[in-house]
Structure formats: structure tokens, C-alpha cells
Amino acid sequence: MWKLESTKKIPVYQQIMEQIIEYIQKGQLNPGDHLPSERKLAASYQVNRSTVVHALEELVSLGWIIRQQGSGTLVNEGRWGRSATPRMNWRQLLSRETPQTEPYLLELHEIQKDTQTLDLYTGELPLDLIPDFRLPAYTWEELLIEEKKQRDLGYPPLQRIICERLYREQGLEAATNQVLITSGAQQALFLLLQVMLEAGDSVAIEDPSFLYSLPIFDTAGVRLYGVAMDEEGMQIEALEQLILAKRVKLIIVNPTFQNPTGNTMTLKRRKQLIALSEKYQLPIVEDDVFSELNFLQLPPSLKSLAPHQVIHLGSLSKIFGSSIKIGWIVADQSLIQRLSEAKQMMDFSISVFPQVVAYTALTDQSFETNRQELIDTLKHKRDCFYSCAQSVSSDWQFEEIDGGLYVWLKWRHQKLTRKDWGLFLQEKLLVAPSFLFSNDTMAMRVNYSRMTEEECYIFFVKLQKISEIIGGRKYERDN
Ligand SMILES: Cc1ncc(COP(=O)(O)O)c(C=O)c1O
Known part of the structure; x- marks a missing residue:
């Protein structure tokens, strides 16, 4: 036996x-x-x-x-x-003090709606770039018929189209019973956290990482540890040391056009990461919400390199905006089953309506053409960003990106303070400073897709002005 x-x-x-x-x-x-x-x-x-x-x-x-x-x-x-009880610890959650909202963000939200503001902080495409499609012309009765098709894992036509696209785009073979539809990738992360982790467990993420800013880990008592990155992605030696020191239970990475750095993990690093996770028998969560926005051929996904070791997350938010709120988890069937049970326990059922809309969008005849147009526009915007960047001083260093929405600019000089970042708000230039993603204060995420050519020019003029003041402050401090 x-x-x-x-x-x-x-x-x-x-x-x-x-x-x-x-x-x-x-x-x-x-x-x-x-x-x-x-x-x-x-x-x-x-x-x-x-x-x-x-x-x-x-x-x-x-x-x-x-x-x-x-x-x-x-x-x-x-x-x-088995017990399928979800692990949300409400008592613990309610007994804690409400975490203070980041003062920088409080101020940022105040001026975000001002028409003079240049918002490069928001992490999504601007409205005018989101591919358009006609909403499905269902009668109420027809919609109710579609609702009847819903299964525990989601709306089957949507699951099928996701499987087809994963195969076409990434060579990833997944059956529909390995795909759970979620309300965005964030809910997917939340479910994984509930099912795979316990209070006190440690998770390795990239440093910096978008996950650093999410309260769901803290609420569940799960500790996040950042692993330094280089131009190839998460550093493997640093990860191994962390695994040994903190008894890490899960590795979560965003290997393609990472939020916030825009970095794409090389194939070599992907293979090293998988080898390490196999050595310590740790599952990897591959948060893959940006890979549709690629200008060049991408390295194979982690999931396609190690199908059983990797849990794959996707979302439509980065292409259709977050109002649709449709994401998915691809994993082995037994885990998908567990996640689906946890989802039902928490009454996280998703109405068929956004799923029908998502299905319509993905099967719209013009979708592929629109996506290609979007990519061409993004490429053009990126090039415009680079050429404007040439004309200003080199106080900020950045790597070239081949897709996604973000450029990561690193300040080359002295340590920046909150006061320095306040200058960006004063200039109504909204960016995402690195302290939102890490303990670091020296860099910023810029969503270049949100600028017209003219705004790109304005951005660099303002950046130049701010840089001179910050540089001047250094002078004052040093003397
Ligand atoms: C890396 C990453 N993962 C997950 C999410 C959450 O995606 P969704 O809007 O589908 O919940 C985001 C959103 O910005 C993200 O940047």
C-alpha cells in the first residue's frame, strides 16, 4: 500500500x-x-x-x-x-488597529481627480487604450439560461476560451477542470492564501513587489519576505538563504513585466527558480497578469516549464480595466477543487454577467486586431518615453522594457526622503514611489501608457525641475 x-x-x-x-x-x-x-x-x-x-x-x-x-x-x-473551513481570522482582524493609510497616498488621492494632474500612478491602461467591443445583446431570459450553465469552477465557455488562449499564447496545456474563474487575480491570491497558508507561515516575494502593499497577507498573519532582484529577476542565492532561514512555505513571483519594476525574468533564472523550488519542494505561484502586453517573444511561462510545481494566475484587468474583475487560477485539479470549495464557503460566487462579458470580449472577432493595435500603441509610447528621456539629465536610471505598463526609474544620487517625494505631489505629478512596494525609497514606478506625447514631454520637464530641487537639497544637506 x-x-x-x-x-x-x-x-x-x-x-x-x-x-x-x-x-x-x-x-x-x-x-x-x-x-x-x-x-x-x-x-x-x-x-x-x-x-x-x-x-x-x-x-x-x-x-x-x-x-x-x-x-x-x-x-x-x-x-x-477534511475540513474545508476557510482560514479568515476575523477575530484577529477586528482586534487589530486599522492600519494607517499611507500619508503619501492620502494626499495623492486628494489631487488625483484634478484635471491639471498627470496621473502615472494608476496601475491600469488609460480608458482610451482599452480595446472596445460591443456588449452582448442578451435578453434577461437568455442570461438566466447562461446562469444555469455555471459550474462550481465558473462559466464553462469562459473556462474553455481561457484554456484555448493559454495554449495558443503560452503553449500551456490545461483542462477546464484545472481552471478556476475568480473575481480578479487579487481574489485568486486571497483564495490561495486561505487554502495553502496558515498564520505564522512565510512567503517569499520579489523586492520590490506589488504584493507588499496588499493588506490580505497581514490580515491572515502571513509574513512576506522580499528577495532582492537583479536584471534577470529574483536572485536565487538570496532566495535559498531565505528559505533556509525562514522556513518559507510558498514563493510568489510576477516574472513577466513585474509590478513595479517592469522586469522580465530570463529563461535561465526561471529554470534556476524551478530547480530551487523542486529542491525544497516548494510550490511557486506565477502571477502572470501582464504577459498579454508583450512587444517581443516572451520566455516560456514557469507553469509551462514545471506544470505540477507552479500555480498560474491570470487576469483581464490589465487589458480590459479592472471593472470586469475576471481572473483565473490554473493548477492541479485537486488544488482547484479545494480552492473552489473555499470560494463557495466564503460565498465568493461570481455572477455569470461579467463572465459572459469577458467571454464576449475574448471571442470578439476584432479582439486580436485590437490587441495588436494596443501593443503597437504601447510600443510607440515607450519609444516616445525613451526619446524624451534622452533629452533630460541622467539623474534617473532605468532599464528598457519590452511590454507591460511600467518603467522603473531609480534615483542615482543621495537617499530620498518623504519630503522629496512630496515635491512630486506639489507638481501634480503622480507616480508610485518605491516605498509603496518595499522598504526602499530610491525609485519610482511610472505608468508610461497613461501619457500622450505632449504629456510625456511635460513629465520630463517637471521631472527635471523636481530633480534639480532634490539635487539642490542634497547640496544644502551636504554643506
Ligand atoms: C502583479 C499583479 N497581480 C495581481 C493584481 C491584481 O489583479 P486584479 O485586478 O485582476 O485583481 C495586480 C493588479 O495590479 C498586479 O499588478
Whole structure:
């Protein structure tokens, strides 16, 4: 009974997990049954005891088994042999002080609507670039018929078109039962957090990262640790040190046109990351919300390089704006099932309406042409940004980007303070300083897609003015 087929290409601990789950599902193990001791399991599977411990810990955190002091490891007696209780800790959440809103953002939101303001802070495409399409002309009755087609994992026609697109764009093979439709990628992250992590667990993310600003991790008591990046992406040695020091449970990366740096992880680094995650048997979440906005051929997705090791997230927000709020998770079927159960427990059902709209948008005959036009426009805007950048001083350093929405500009001189960043607000130039994504204060994210050619020129004129003042402050401080 406790033996593995040697042909499977997934990590051994996952094979052990899968086998135990299968025994529970098929009734070979029943609620309350004892599992053999770790030592016996290790001997029978012919693996290290640590591999067995890892598999059992994962099964405990997923609720399939429980470990009791003195009586060993038992199959959980909860419904279907596991507890699907979501882990939102409301008591803890409500007992905490409301985190203070970042003062910079309070001020930024105050002036955001002012027509004089140049908003390069907002992380989405401007309205005029979002591809247009006709809304579906459904009668109410027809919509109700579509609603009846909904399944636990989402609206099947939308799931199918997502699978087709993933295959076409990324060579990623996924069946519809491996795709869960969510209300945006943020909900996808929230569900993963609820199902895969516990309070006190550590997660490795890029430093800087968009996730740094999300309250969902803090609320769940999950600790985020940033791993420094270089031009190839997350640094592997630094990640390994973190894994060893903090017992990381999950790695979340945004490898393509990363938010905020715009960086794309090289193929070499992708392979190294996968090798490291296999070594420590850690799952990777690939947050892939920008890859549709690519100017050049992209390296293969992490998911296509390691289908069982990687959980893939996508979203339509970056192409159709966040009002549609449709995202998806692609993962092994057993995890998708768990996530779907957690989603239902939290009553996160998604109305069929935005799903029908998303389906219509993606199957609209002109979608591909519109997307290509959008990419051409973005390319043009990027080129305009670079050529304007040539004409001003080189106080700011930045890397070339080949897609996505962001350019990351690093200040070359002394440390910047909040007061320095306040100057941008005074000039009504809204940018996203690095302290929103990290402990760093020396860089900023600029959404170049939001500027016309003329605004791009204005941006650099204002930047030049601000840089001179900040540089002048340095002079005052140094003397
Ligand atoms: C890297 C990244 N992941 C996830 C999200 C959330 O996406 P959604 O709007 O689909 O919830 C964003 C939004 O900006 C993002 O930049």
C-alpha cells in the first residue's frame, strides 16, 4: 500500500500526498484511521523521513489528516475527510488597529481627480487604450439560461476560451477542470492564501513587489519576505538563504513585466527558480497578469516549464480595466477543487454577467486586431518615453522594457526622503514611489501608457525641475 510508482515526474512528497488523498477518497483510508509512523512510512516509501514529514505537514494544512500528540497521525473526521473551513481570522482582524493609510497616498488621492494632474500612478491602461467591443445583446431570459450553465469552477465557455488562449499564447496545456474563474487575480491570491497558508507561515516575494502593499497577507498573519532582484529577476542565492532561514512555505513571483519594476525574468533564472523550488519542494505561484502586453517573444511561462510545481494566475484587468474583475487560477485539479470549495464557503460566487462579458470580449472577432493595435500603441509610447528621456539629465536610471505598463526609474544620487517625494505631489505629478512596494525609497514606478506625447514631454520637464530641487537639497544637506 505505501509504495510509489517511479514513473511520475512530480516531487516525491507530492506523490505521497496524492497517494494518501487517493486512499482517503477511495475509502481505503477512513476518517479516524491511523497512518503508519513517519519512520515506517519513510522506510516503506524508501525516502528520507523529512520527505514524509513534508508530505504529512502539507496534508495537515490542507485538512486531510490531523496529528495528535500521543496518538499519531489520523485521517481527519471532518466532512469528506477534511475540513474545508476557510482560514479568515476575523477575530484577529477586528482586534487589530486599522492600519494607517499611507500619508503619501492620502494626499495623492486628494489631487488625483484634478484635471491639471498627470496621473502615472494608476496601475491600469488609460480608458482610451482599452480595446472596445460591443456588449452582448442578451435578453434577461437568455442570461438566466447562461446562469444555469455555471459550474462550481465558473462559466464553462469562459473556462474553455481561457484554456484555448493559454495554449495558443503560452503553449500551456490545461483542462477546464484545472481552471478556476475568480473575481480578479487579487481574489485568486486571497483564495490561495486561505487554502495553502496558515498564520505564522512565510512567503517569499520579489523586492520590490506589488504584493507588499496588499493588506490580505497581514490580515491572515502571513509574513512576506522580499528577495532582492537583479536584471534577470529574483536572485536565487538570496532566495535559498531565505528559505533556509525562514522556513518559507510558498514563493510568489510576477516574472513577466513585474509590478513595479517592469522586469522580465530570463529563461535561465526561471529554470534556476524551478530547480530551487523542486529542491525544497516548494510550490511557486506565477502571477502572470501582464504577459498579454508583450512587444517581443516572451520566455516560456514557469507553469509551462514545471506544470505540477507552479500555480498560474491570470487576469483581464490589465487589458480590459479592472471593472470586469475576471481572473483565473490554473493548477492541479485537486488544488482547484479545494480552492473552489473555499470560494463557495466564503460565498465568493461570481455572477455569470461579467463572465459572459469577458467571454464576449475574448471571442470578439476584432479582439486580436485590437490587441495588436494596443501593443503597437504601447510600443510607440515607450519609444516616445525613451526619446524624451534622452533629452533630460541622467539623474534617473532605468532599464528598457519590452511590454507591460511600467518603467522603473531609480534615483542615482543621495537617499530620498518623504519630503522629496512630496515635491512630486506639489507638481501634480503622480507616480508610485518605491516605498509603496518595499522598504526602499530610491525609485519610482511610472505608468508610461497613461501619457500622450505632449504629456510625456511635460513629465520630463517637471521631472527635471523636481530633480534639480532634490539635487539642490542634497547640496544644502551636504554643506
Ligand atoms: C502583479 C499583479 N497581480 C495581481 C493584481 C491584481 O489583479 P486584479 O485586478 O485582476 O485583481 C495586480 C493588479 O495590479 C498586479 O499588478
